[in-house]
Amino acid sequence: MFCGDPTAQSLKIDVMRQWVDSEWLPKHQDTDSILLWAADAVVKDDIFERYSLALPGGFRFDGWDRLDCAVITPLYKHDWAQKLTHRMGAFVYRFSALETGEKVEILVMASHYSDAGHMVIMAVVPRTFFQAWTVFEGECNRLAYALEHGPQVVIIGGHANSFVPTVNWEDVVLPEKLKSDILDDVSAFFTKGIDVYKRLKLKPFRKLLLAGVPGTGKTMICSALAKWAIEQGYVVIYVSSAHKGANDPYGSTFNKIEHALSVAAYSQYPSLILLEELDAYLHAEEKALVLNVLDGNESSINGKGTLLVSTTNYPEAIDERILKRPGRLDRIFIIPETRVQEDAEKMLRQYLGEVWRDEHKALVPKLVGYPGAFIREVAVYALTQVAYDNLTELSYKLLERSFTNLKDQIDARDDFLTQRVAANGSSNGKHEPEVI
Numbered sequence: 001m002f003c004g005d006p007t008a009q010s011l012k013i014d015v016m017r018q019w020v021d022s023e024w025l026p027k028h029q030d031t032d033s034i035l036l037w038a039a040d041a042v043v044k045d046d047i048f049e050r051y052s053l054a055l056p057g058g059f060r061f062d063g064w065d066r067l068d069c070a071v072i073t074p075l076y077k078h079d080w081a082q083k084l085t086h087r088m089g090a091f092v093y094r095f096s097a098l099e100t101g102e103k104v105e106i107l108v109m110a111s112h113y114s115d116a117g118h119m120v121i122m123a124v125v126p127r128t129f130f131q132a133w134t135v136f137e138g139e140c141n142r143l144a145y146a147l148e149h150g151p152q153v154v155i156i157g158g159h160a161n162s163f164v165p166t167v168n169w170e171d172v173v174l175p176e177k178l179k180s181d182i183l184d185d186v187s188a189f190f191t192k193g194i195d196v197y198k199r200l201k202l203k204p205f206r207k208l209l210l211a212g213v214p215g216t217g218k219t220m221i222c223s224a225l226a227k228w229a230i231e232q233g234y235v236v237i238y239v240s241s242a243h244k245g246a247n248d249p250y251g252s253t254f255n256k257i258e259h260a261l262s263v264a265a266y267s268q269y270p271s272l273i274l275l276e277e278l279d280a281y282l283h284a285e286e287k288a289l290v291l292n293v294l295d296g297n298e299s300s301i302n303g304k305g306t307l308l309v310s311t312t313n314y315p316e317a318i319d320e321r322i323l324k325r326p327g328r329l330d331r332i333f334i335i336p337e338t339r340v341q342e343d344a345e346k347m348l349r350q351y352l353g354e355v356w357r358d359e360h361k362a363l364v365p366k367l368v369g370y371p372g373a374f375i376r377e378v379a380v381y382a383l384t385q386v387a388y389d390n391l392t393e394l395s396y397k398l399l400e401r402s403f404t405n406l407k408d409q410i411d412a413r414d415d416f417l418t419q420r421v422a423a424n425g426s427s428n429g430k431h432e433p434e435v436i
Contacts, residue, residue: 012113012120019071020124024107031126038121039137041144043091043110045076045084053139055095055132059104062094072111086119088112095132104129145266153226153236153274154263157256163238165227172217172224173346173372175339182208182333186225186307190234190270194305204305207294207328209278211315212335215373218311221335222274225309229272237263239275254286257293265300271307278310279317294328337371344368344375351379352394355386359396363403374410378403 020035041047051061066074069090077086093106107124125133152162172179189206197204210218226236239260257275264271275281281290312318315332322328338344344367349356367375382402386394 012111013122015071016109016111016120016122019069020107020109020122023069024124028105032128033124033126034130036123036125036133038108038110038123039141040086040110040119040121041140042093042108042123042137043086043088043119043121044140044144045087047140047143050143051139053135055135057102057129057132058097058099059095059102059129059132060098061136062096064091064093064108066090067092067107069109072109075112086110088119095129095136104132106133141262142266145263146268149230149233149235149269151230153230153238155238155240156260156263157240165223165230165236167220167223167227169224169228171350172221173338173343173350174217174221174335175343178333178335182210182221183225183228185331186228186272186309189307190232190305194270197305203301204303205301205308206306206330207308207310209315209329209332210309210311210335211332212313213337213371214313215371216335216337217372218313218335219276220372222276222309222311225272226274232270234270234272235264235267236272236274239273253283254281254289254293257281257290261293261306262300264302264306267302267304270305271302273306273308275308275310277312279312279314282318282322291322291328294322338368338375341365341368344370347372347375348379351376352383355383355394357394357396360394360399362396363399366403374406378406381406 017035025033048061048063054060067090072089074087074089076084076088078084088110091108091110093108095104095106096102104126106126106129108121109123110119110121112118113120123133151164153165154162169183174182185208193206194204197206210221212218222238226238229236237260239256260273260275264273310329315323323332338347341364345361345364348360348364348367352360363378367378378399379402382394382399385391385398385402391398
């Protein structure tokens with residue numbers, strides 16, 4: 001798939017091809033070779049010490065050497081863990097057949113073609129070695145992206161490589177039926193649904209959407225599902241929706257979704273993918289790509305099962321071809337604001353922890369209708385005041401003042417936004433989206 005500036009990519013390919021024609025092929029005139037697009041895993045620096053797979057024809061991989069090449073600057077990429085990852089340059093990969101003694105050399109060229117770090121990788125492969133090369137490339141992919149089960153959630157496209165989820169499913173406060181429905185759906189897919197998909201000759205790929213206004217706890221649900229899945233022995237992958245920047249050349253683009261699915265596909269374990277802010281990925285120029293992935297048509301899926309849990313604050317921004325077509329999203333869960341006093345009290349008790357007192361129940365009726373993030377902030381604000389004033393306990397009066405202050409801030413914000421929308425509407429007929 002092309003990414004970055006296609007013109008820059010084409011120019012780099014042309015320069016590399018000219019070098020192949022002038023420097024490599026004249027020295028290998030007795031070999032009928034083809035130029036192949038290669039996977040980035042073949043220049044991943046950390047996989048070859050683990051490579052051991054035998055290849056068709058009895059060939060084995062004997063190692064590689066760097067080759068002087070005037071059109072590619074030798075470079076290494078590294079990750080946030082200070083670990084070398086991909087290497088740029090020209091390389092000779094050596095293969096030999098144990099029984100016949102035949103030796104084969106493959107030219108591999110890898111280069112950046114944009115300031116954002118996009119790569120182009122090519123290989124010059126003898127036609128007679130094509131089958132062995134594809135097996136070699138596939139094993140490189142497996143070694144590069146096959147995640148081992150561990151306590152971390154792997155991050156795609158974020159400022160860190162992983163995180164350890166700490167939210168327990170018991171910590172999630174939702175209406176009981178909704179809470180059980182979500183976990184039952186997730187659990188049933190991994191324990192029973194995968195076999196059903198396979199029996200129907202379908203890819204074992206299920207997609208759920210959590211929709212609701214900001215602050216209702218969708219991120220908390222994802223974190224709790226991540227911890228639950230890790231405890232079951234599954235691999236968990238989190239797709240960051242971070243905006244494009246120096247540490248994230250892609251931003252909210254299809255590349256991240258594709259990368260996450262590739263990582264899941266090579267896993268030896270069932271995989272859970274968490275994709276927050278699905279609506280942010282539905283750019284006009286890439287919407288068709290996302291549709292095809294959700295259909296399962298253009299994605300490699302782990303045979304042990306892949307479950308995609310996505311979230312959105314703005315379901316109205318998601319194309320109806322996604323929301324209303326069965327199979328693209330298998331089920332949509334609406335995550336509401338707090339609806340009953342019982343749930344509001346659970347949240348308040350949870351966030352206040354050891355400082356909870358029975359007199360705090362008097363505030364609970366006022367919290368109904370607010371998202372969980374607001375209730376959390378009421379508690380945090382009150383606890384901060386307790387610390388600032390060196391108090392030994394949290395009085396109801398201080399807790400109520402925390403609620404009132406935050407409510408006044410929200411009301412002031414809403415009034416300001418309403419006035420802005422009215423002013424813009426009267427002056428130029430345009431309305432600004434609400435900021436939350």
